Amino acid sequence: MTAFSLFRRGMVAGVFLGAIFCAAAPFPEKPITVIVPFAAGGGSDTFVRIFLKAIREHDLAPQPFVVKNIGGAGGTIGSRAALEAKPDGYTILCLHDGMYTAQHYGNADWGPADFTPIAATGRSGVVVAVVENSPYKDLAELMADAVARPYQLVYGTNLGAPNHYSALFLQHGKPGAKFRFTQTGGGAKRLAQLKGGHVDVTGFSVAEYEPFKEAGIRALAVLSEKREAALPDLPTAREQEVDAIHGLMQFWWAPKGTPPDRVAYLEKLLRQVMETSTVQARLAQLHVEPEFHVGDDLQAVIQERSQDLEGLQLEKPAALPPVHWLVLGFVGLCSVWVWREGKSV
Amino acid sequence: MIELFASPTLLGLTLLGVFLGITVGAVPGLTGTMLIALALPLTFTMEPVAALVLLVAMYVGAVSGGLISATLLRMPGTPAAVMTTLDGYPMARAGRPGRALGLGIGASLVGGLVSWLALWQLSEPMAEWSTRLGPFEYFSLVILALALLAGMGESTRSRGLLAGGLGVLAAMPGVHPATGELRWTFDVTALNEGFRLIPVLIGMFAIGKILDDLTGADGKVEQANGEDGAWVPWKTWKTQAVNLLRSSGLGTLIGVLPGVGANVGSLAAYMTAKRASKTPEQFGKGSEEGIVASEAANNATVGGALIPLIALGVPGSVIGAVLLGALIVHGLQPGPLLFRQNPEAVYAIIGSVLVANVMMFALMLGGARWIARLSAVPQQVMMPVITLCCLWGAYALNGQLVDVVVMLAFGVIGWRMEKAKLPLAAFVIGFVLAPVAEENLCAGLMASGGSYAPLVTRPLSLVMLIGAAVLLLRKNNVSAPDTSS
Numbered sequence: 001m002t003a004f005s006l007f008r009r010g011m012v013a014g015v016f017l018g019a020i021f022c023a024a025a026p027f028p029e030k031p032i033t034v035i036v037p038f039a040a041g042g043g044s045d046t047f048v049r050i051f052l053k054a055i056r057e058h059d060l061a062p063q064p065f066v067v068k069n070i071g072g073a074g075g076t077i078g079s080r081a082a083l084e085a086k087p088d089g090y091t092i093l094c095l096h097d098g099m100y101t102a103q104h105y106g107n108a109d110w111g112p113a114d115f116t117p118i119a120a121t122g123r124s125g126v127v128v129a130v131v132e133n134s135p136y137k138d139l140a141e142l143m144a145d146a147v148a149r150p151y152q153l154v155y156g157t158n159l160g161a162p163n164h165y166s167a168l169f170l171q172h173g174k175p176g177a178k179f180r181f182t183q184t185g186g187g188a189k190r191l192a193q194l195k196g197g198h199v200d201v202t203g204f205s206v207a208e209y210e211p212f213k214e215a216g217i218r219a220l221a222v223l224s225e226k227r228e229a230a231l232p233d234l235p236t237a238r239e240q241e242v243d244a245i246h247g248l249m250q251f252w253w254a255p256k257g258t259p260p261d262r263v264a265y266l267e268k269l270l271r272q273v274m275e276t277s278t279v280q281a282r283l284a285q286l287h288v289e290p291e292f293h294v295g296d297d298l299q300a301v302i303q304e305r306s307q308d309l310e311g312l313q314l315e316k317p318a319a320l321p322p323v324h325w326l327v328l329g330f331v332g333l334c335s336v337w338v339w340r341e342g343k344s345v
Numbered sequence: 346m347i348e349l350f351a352s353p354t355l356l357g358l359t360l361l362g363v364f365l366g367i368t369v370g371a372v373p374g375l376t377g378t379m380l381i382a383l384a385l386p387l388t389f390t391m392e393p394v395a396a397l398v399l400l401v402a403m404y405v406g407a408v409s410g411g412l413i414s415a416t417l418l419r420m421p422g423t424p425a426a427v428m429t430t431l432d433g434y435p436m437a438r439a440g441r442p443g444r445a446l447g448l449g450i451g452a453s454l455v456g457g458l459v460s461w462l463a464l465w466q467l468s469e470p471m472a473e474w475s476t477r478l479g480p481f482e483y484f485s486l487v488i489l490a491l492a493l494l495a496g497m498g499e500s501t502r503s504r505g506l507l508a509g510g511l512g513v514l515a516a517m518p519g520v521h522p523a524t525g526e527l528r529w530t531f532d533v534t535a536l537n538e539g540f541r542l543i544p545v546l547i548g549m550f551a552i553g554k555i556l557d558d559l560t561g562a563d564g565k566v567e568q569a570n571g572e573d574g575a576w577v578p579w580k581t582w583k584t585q586a587v588n589l590l591r592s593s594g595l596g597t598l599i600g601v602l603p604g605v606g607a608n609v610g611s612l613a614a615y616m617t618a619k620r621a622s623k624t625p626e627q628f629g630k631g632s633e634e635g636i637v638a639s640e641a642a643n644n645a646t647v648g649g650a651l652i653p654l655i656a657l658g659v660p661g662s663v664i665g666a667v668l669l670g671a672l673i674v675h676g677l678q679p680g681p682l683l684f685r686q687n688p689e690a691v692y693a694i695i696g697s698v699l700v701a702n703v704m705m706f707a708l709m710l711g712g713a714r715w716i717a718r719l720s721a722v723p724q725q726v727m728m729p730v731i732t733l734c735c736l737w738g739a740y741a742l743n744g745q746l747v748d749v750v751v752m753l754a755f756g757v758i759g760w761r762m763e764k765a766k767l768p769l770a771a772f773v774i775g776f777v778l779a780p781v782a783e784e785n786l787c788a789g790l791m792a793s794g795g796s797y798a799p800l801v802t803r804p805l806s807l808v809m810l811i812g813a814a815v816l817l818l819r820k821n822n823v824s825a826p827d828t829s830s
Contacts, residue, residue: 072537192659211683334506
């Protein structure tokens with residue numbers, strides 16, 4: 001309780017001081033909320049907090065930036081909140097390729113076109129990994145088996161999320177290859193499932209994979225255009241004749257209709273943040289390439305990413321039991337049971 | 346490891362964390378998760394070791410503080426304290442709140458210490474073991490836990506199952522846990538996420554209780570007599586030794602499993618204690634063994650949940666995920682190499698489990714005498730305060746008014762369920778475990794290509810399902826209902 005009220009007081013004081021000192025400044029005149037559509041402590045949350053820490057440390061903005069974690073449903077709950085937020089520049093969203101994949105998969109009926117993009121900051125490579133004692137020595141062997149025995153290799157993914165799409169790009173890059181997809185959740189869960197032999201293959205970002213590479217798993221390929229600096233010995237998929245390119249980029253979005261001068265301010269700010277030594281050093285640690293796109297360049301990146309998804313074939317996973325109706329039936333049965341007991345007493 | 350805690354700063358931070366944790370744990374409506382999420386940004390400016398120590402201390406404090414409100418008000422601060430309400434509250438009502446608190450506090454300490462020992466010495470084998478459980482094993486484990494609900498508290502088997510089933514049903518609206526599709530949201534955007542745990546929990550227990558008191562159904566509270574003290578004599582602990590160790594062990598073991606740990610840990614320990622007890626009929630009426638089992642197990646799950654984090658870099662709980670984030674923000678690389686690269690961070694986590702548990706014991710035992718007096722505060726004073734706390738807590742969670750509405754609605758449901766003698770604890774456990782069961786069943790089916798066979802061909806899964814069937818079918822009672830939920 002104490003921490004919370006202190007925090008609230010701090011916020012109030014911040015707003016108050018801000019109002020006094022920045023009355024002349026047009027924007028921002030109050031704290032800016034950054035919606036992170038995932039739980040506190042996750043990869044995206046950490047990424048945003050590194051940026052906000054740099055803004056604070058280098059005193060780049062007259063107003064504080066505040067993280068608001070709205071997690072759930074693969075980021076769509078948070079992105080919907082941003083979609084419906086007031087377009088005044090005081091609420092923005094940081095969401096990676098999940099913005100594209102959720103729409104393509106059908107988990108969200110909005111997508112990149114419904115927002116005003118501010119900037120893209122940083123790209124992570126994606127690796128395909130198997131367990132250490134797996135029979136597959138390289139990606140070519142794995143994909144050949146996926147052609148020879150379609151729908152038999154179990155691929156652990158988070159359905160509708162970017163790591164699912166990495167696998168779809170793999171299938172696309174090797175005609176005839178088919179995986180059997182299963183839901184395994186975030187990176188840490190995928191590691192446990194891979195180690196336990198519950199899935200045959202899965203994907204990680206380079207940052208997720210790096211600490212685990214000596215823990216009994218082995219990468220087969222990286223899905224980047226050229227080898228990643230952090231993993232110089234790991235060949236790309238293209239080197240192994242699988243035409244698949246995929247990576248994870250972090251995008252900053254404003255609700256559609258946000259005044260252009262405010263978007264321009266945020267764009268300039270993000271560029272300054274990106275150039276700070278703090279951010280450069282931390283991104284290097286996380287094996288994030290410090291790519292930065294704004295303006296026409298950014299539009300081209302978004303266009304290309306949206307088009308890449310067009311060619312992908314989606315297959316919904318095996319039919320699942322209608323658990324909610326079964327539960328309703330079970331509750332009905334129990335009610336009858338309780339009612340009859342009540343009568344017989 | 347202990348040298349770390351020779352520093353007064355770290356000791357002070359642990360004390361602060363434990364104190365804040367106990368406070369939020371004890372106030373209905375506030376939770377440890379909330380405290381930790383608020384504290385996380387503040388720790389970014391601290392030394393990594395200090396930040397980890399503070400966060401772990403908060404977690405230990407919050408899990409322990411939950412026993413205060415569970416015992417004195419019958420309002421569990423977290424689902425992990427639900428089982429404590431079953432016996433702690435009746436004992437407090439019978440004029441022995443101090444004794445109930447003392448038992449809970451002592452058991453919490455033992456649970457914490459046992460899990461600390463496992464965290465320190467057995468992390469690697471236990472983490473390896475936990476990866477061998479696949480989706481089908483998780484599903485069968487939850488079914489086993491739901492079958493345990495049938496024998497809970499004073500209610501009949503049918504009522505336990507019905508209450509559990511209703512809890513599972515309440516978890517259905519919102520996003521499908523495996524496919525991400527929406528169901529039963531009736532085009533209400535606010536329902537996309539389903540009902541959140543905290544509003545449901547506060548609503549069922551706190552608001553339901555308040556409604557109950559308002560309608561005047563409540564009896565008189567016995568005044569505490571002179572012999573009621575929180576200092577539980579050594580002799581009592583000796584008779585509880587087996588129960589303590591068994592419950593702590595179960596809590597640690599089950600705590601390792603992400604998503605199910607804390608809740609199933611205390612449920613399993615409680616039901617095992619009831620089975621082993623010479624006086625099972627006392628369970629649900631103020632049994633000492635019940636309090637000890639639940640509290641030893643829920644504190645043991647704290648250490649258990651940190652095991653996969655230390656050994657594999659996989660978070661086993663909410664605190665695990667937050668600690669993982671804290672490590673990354675501070676530039677430490679979580680994962681199996683953490684031990685080699687940053688041993689001081691690992692020792693900070695392990696050490697603070699130990700130190701925080703000891704401090705929790707001292708703080709709570711020292712304060713128990715005063716805390717116990719709370720149960721003598723007149724209802725006219727207590728109720729408005731608790732109501733305000735609940736309203737604020739539900740709102741503060743996400744700043745959404747809909748959470749307050751959900752809380753009030755579940756308050757009415759909880760109140761009606763009590764009238765119908767349906768155990769609330771079973772409802773909450775069903776609600777918490779339903780998404781875990783469904784996600785794992787669906788993940789398993791996707792991996793097996795739609796075949797249910799692994800449920801019975803995988804040995805561990807088969808054993809757990811047989812266990813569930815035995816629990817449901819034993820004794821004379823009527824037919825066993827469908828367990829495929």
